[in-house]
Amino acid sequence: MGLESALGEGYLTTRLDALVGWARKNSLWPMPMGLSCCAIELMSAGDPRHDISRYGMEVMRFSPRQSDVMIVAGTVTYKMAHVVRKIYDQMAEPRWVIAMGACASSGGMFRSYSVVQGIDQFLPVDVFTAGCPPRPENLFNALIELQKKVEKSSVLDYRDRKEPIIV
Amino acid sequence: MSEQSKITQDFFESPVVTSNLPPKEQRTKLLQALLDMDPDISFDDPLENDMVLNMGPSHPATHGVLRILLRLDGETIVSAMPELGYLHRGYEKIAENETYHEFITHTDRLDYLQPVHNNVAYILAVEKLLGLEAPPRAQYIRTMLSELARISSHLVGFGVMAMDVGAMTLLLWCFREREKIHDIFDLVVGARFTTSYARIGGVAQDITDEGLAAIKAFLDQFLARLDEGERLLNRNRIFFDRCRHVGVISAEDALAIGLTGPNLRGSGVAMDLRRDAPYLVYDQLDFNVITESEGDSLARYYVRLAEMKESVKMVRQCMDKLPAGPVHAHEPKKVLPRKERIYTRMEELIHDFMIVNFGVDPPPGEVYHAVESSKGQLGFHIVSRGEGHPWRLKIRSPSFCNLQALPQLLKGHLLSDILAVLGSLDPVMGEADK
Amino acid sequence: MNTTVESVVKELRERFGEGVEEVREFRDDVIVVLHRDALVDAAKYLRDNTDCPFPLCEDVFGIDAYERTKRFEVNYHFFSLDKNVRLHFKVRVDEDDAVVPTLTGVYPSAGWYERETFDMYGITFDKHPDLRRAYMPEDYEYYPLRKDYPLMGVPGDLPLPKRG
Numbered sequence: 001m002g003l004e005s006a007l008g009e010g011y012l013t014t015r016l017d018a019l020v021g022w023a024r025k026n027s028l029w030p031m032p033m034g035l036s037c038c039a040i041e042l043m044s045a046g047d048p049r050h051d052i053s054r055y056g057m058e059v060m061r062f063s064p065r066q067s068d069v070m071i072v073a074g075t076v077t078y079k080m081a082h083v084v085r086k087i088y089d090q091m092a093e094p095r096w097v098i099a100m101g102a103c104a105s106s107g108g109m110f111r112s113y114s115v116v117q118g119i120d121q122f123l124p125v126d127v128f129t130a131g132c133p134p135r136p137e138n139l140f141n142a143l144i145e146l147q148k149k150v151e152k153s154s155v156l157d158y159r160d161r162k163e164p165i166i167v
Numbered sequence: 168m169s170e171q172s173k174i175t176q177d178f179f180e181s182p183v184v185t186s187n188l189p190p191k192e193q194r195t196k197l198l199q200a201l202l203d204m205d206p207d208i209s210f211d212d213p214l215e216n217d218m219v220l221n222m223g224p225s226h227p228a229t230h231g232v233l234r235i236l237l238r239l240d241g242e243t244i245v246s247a248m249p250e251l252g253y254l255h256r257g258y259e260k261i262a263e264n265e266t267y268h269e270f271i272t273h274t275d276r277l278d279y280l281q282p283v284h285n286n287v288a289y290i291l292a293v294e295k296l297l298g299l300e301a302p303p304r305a306q307y308i309r310t311m312l313s314e315l316a317r318i319s320s321h322l323v324g325f326g327v328m329a330m331d332v333g334a335m336t337l338l339l340w341c342f343r344e345r346e347k348i349h350d351i352f353d354l355v356v357g358a359r360f361t362t363s364y365a366r367i368g369g370v371a372q373d374i375t376d377e378g379l380a381a382i383k384a385f386l387d388q389f390l391a392r393l394d395e396g397e398r399l400l401n402r403n404r405i406f407f408d409r410c411r412h413v414g415v416i417s418a419e420d421a422l423a424i425g426l427t428g429p430n431l432r433g434s435g436v437a438m439d440l441r442r443d444a445p446y447l448v449y450d451q452l453d454f455n456v457i458t459e460s461e462g463d464s465l466a467r468y469y470v471r472l473a474e475m476k477e478s479v480k481m482v483r484q485c486m487d488k489l490p491a492g493p494v495h496a497h498e499p500k501k502v503l504p505r506k507e508r509i510y511t512r513m514e515e516l517i518h519d520f521m522i523v524n525f526g527v528d529p530p531p532g533e534v535y536h537a538v539e540s541s542k543g544q545l546g547f548h549i550v551s552r553g554e555g556h557p558w559r560l561k562i563r564s565p566s567f568c569n570l571q572a573l574p575q576l577l578k579g580h581l582l583s584d585i586l587a588v589l590g591s592l593d594p595v596m597g598e599a600d601k
Numbered sequence: 602m603n604t605t606v607e608s609v610v611k612e613l614r615e616r617f618g619e620g621v622e623e624v625r626e627f628r629d630d631v632i633v634v635l636h637r638d639a640l641v642d643a644a645k646y647l648r649d650n651t652d653c654p655f656p657l658c659e660d661v662f663g664i665d666a667y668e669r670t671k672r673f674e675v676n677y678h679f680f681s682l683d684k685n686v687r688l689h690f691k692v693r694v695d696e697d698d699a700v701v702p703t704l705t706g707v708y709p710s711a712g713w714y715e716r717e718t719f720d721m722y723g724i725t726f727d728k729h730p731d732l733r734r735a736y737m738p739e740d741y742e743y744y745p746l747r748k749d750y751p752l753m754g755v756p757g758d759l760p761l762p763k764r765g
Binding site for chain 3: 251252255257259260261264295296298422423424425427436438443444532533534535537544546548550558559561563567568570571600601
């Protein structure tokens with residue numbers, strides 16, 4: 001810690017990446033893209049028992065302009081896919097996507113003509129969450145995994161995603 | 168004319184939105200300007216033009232992915248047209264390709280606020296087709312859990328309606344109570360949310376004393392908690408002013424447009440299939456059919472509130488009357504055998520193999536069975552050709568039919584009244600879009 | 602058969618004669634198979650008769666009978682609040698001439714049900730005020746619940762946004 005001893009007490013040096021990552025990580029504002037059953041579990045995640053605000057994420061913003069992470073909760077149909085994509089495009093960078101539940105991740109149990117078999121066909125997804133629907137606990141698991149990923153990401157190139165996380 | 172312009176033209180010339188439209192030549196001019204993407208269009212009297220506003224499909228207050236096209240004159244709604252299909256998952260097509268047992272899990276996701284009730288409704292239709300009846304204990308358990316599911320569904324309807332008109336607290340309180348019901352389901356069914364509990368000829372597993380005690384503990388405190396919420400709203404001037412005389416529909420209009428359930432009873436029509444065409448064990452229970460005469464949003468809210476109390480009464484009666492006995496009908500070729508027997512006995516192994524792979528063997532025919540769900544009349548029409556899977560399964564989903572009344576309910580109201588009306592209709596898009 | 606339903610069916614037979622093609626009963630569900638020309642009048646009779654009025658049209662939906670000579674069937678459910686009985690109508694139409702008169706004039710609630718039937722089967726309803734697709738996109742060219750339409754759809758029939 002050579003620099004800090006030179007500057008004296010009261011100073012802390014760090015990498016910008018670490019500082020920004022830490023700040024971003026603790027204020028992920030979700031855009032709840034509630035589509036079907038998972039939306040109810042997403043609402044349950046905000047209820048007094050599960051209390052999503054423990055992770056600094058209770059600020060649900062229904063405007064894409066104000067949010068950082070889109071939680072796609074539910075079955076995405078072909079008709080809805082264009083809307084989901086449009087909302088994603090409106091979000092400010094940096095932005096992340098959680099595919100909540102089997103339907104959003106892979107089409108789930110709906111193997112039919114109108115259901116998109118996984119939103120990764122038209123969106124870059126950071127975390128896939130298992131469950132139909134996932135319990136709120138598993139959603140928190142996904143959020144914590146996302147926080148880890150956000151913390152590690154670089155300021156300049158936050159998109160250095162290698163593999164999506166599956167929880 | 169291209170396909171796109173045809174659609175646009177259809178919209179402008181659709182008879183549904185003709186009222187209060189600008190004159191024909193202005194419409195044509197507007198349409199032409201839209202088609203040519205001409206931004207410099209002007210009219211002689213710009214104030215004559217109504218504004219078309221899109222609400223949804225991603226909107227916090229549209230209960231999912233409902234999209235409403237609104238024609239506005241200032242802030243007044245001239246006409247409204249809901250647009251559905253953003254959650255159309257093709258249930259009916261899926262059902263034609265699955266056995267009767269496999270489809271049970273899909274019914275969970277129909278009206279996802281009350282999965283148990285949908286399971287039971289579907290199974291009752293299948294049992295009617297098979298000419299089979301579950302033993303009394305199973306029927307009582309089904310009734311009990313259906314009523315609990317009705318409470319949990321009304322809680323969301325209640326909380327979300329309050330949130331939409333500005334009382335956020337109530338939503339949190341309602342979800343607190345809902346979590347308790349989820350805990351009961353976790354204990355009794357094995358899953359908190361998507362239950363898949365009913366089986367052909369019975370239920371998945373018997374209810375334990377622990378489960379019964381949990382239900383009793385919930386009921387003992389529930390009415391007091393509900394009362395808290397009720398006090399919060401019933402003395403709230405804002406809530407009253409926003410809901411009273413909003414979205415009024417008369418009894419005749421409500422029947423003509425096909426409203427059912429609490430929405431119809433809010434208009435003063437005492438129609439409740441639990442009493443009118445009893446299924447399960449409702450004919451042995453003592454309960455009142457709640458009606459309100461005003462037919463506005465507030466009336467529909469009152470009906471839901473009172474129905475929760477009736478449901479509590481019914482669950483208590485079921486618990487008192489719960490008979491002992493098996494929870495599966497003795498029909499080896501139709502009812503899935505118990506797991507422990509499959510592992511130890513040849514007969515059951517064969518039956519299990521046949522039921523799982525080829526399905527039950529229903530007689531050819533058509534049946535329709537409807538139940539009173541928390542949204543209205545939920546019915547399943549099954550066309551069987553004697554195969555293991557239905558030839559056609561039609562779901563009569565109450566939310567779809569209730570939404571049809573929306574244009575009528577919204578006409579002439581202010582933009583902000585949409586939330587009060589939509590909240591009081593309480594549609595679930597999973598069911599409306601199928 | 603329930604006596605109330607029986608008298609209604611008897612009355613229908615008398616009034617419409619050849620219009621009532623068949624009456625079927627299975628597990629207490631009574632289905633009156635009608636010729637399409639008799640449908641609207643029969644529905645009017647159901648709604649307006651005084652003995653047992655059926656004010657509620659619960660549902661309208663199609664069935665693809667596929668290999669039969671008349672391919673499509675349209676089913677109607679009516680419920681009587683006074684007597685608490687249910688009656689079903691059925692109309693059979695040919696694939697080449699899949700047109701059924703609309704019931705919206707008698708039961709306004711049929712409007713959306715018929716739209717859904719049109720969306721799923723391509724059965725058109727004559728004089729329907731607003732016959733658009735109910736669920737699928739408006740420019741969609743197939744009718745998904747027909748038996749010759751595959752479960753997973755036709756590849757590429759519904760576009761997706763680019764991933765980019």
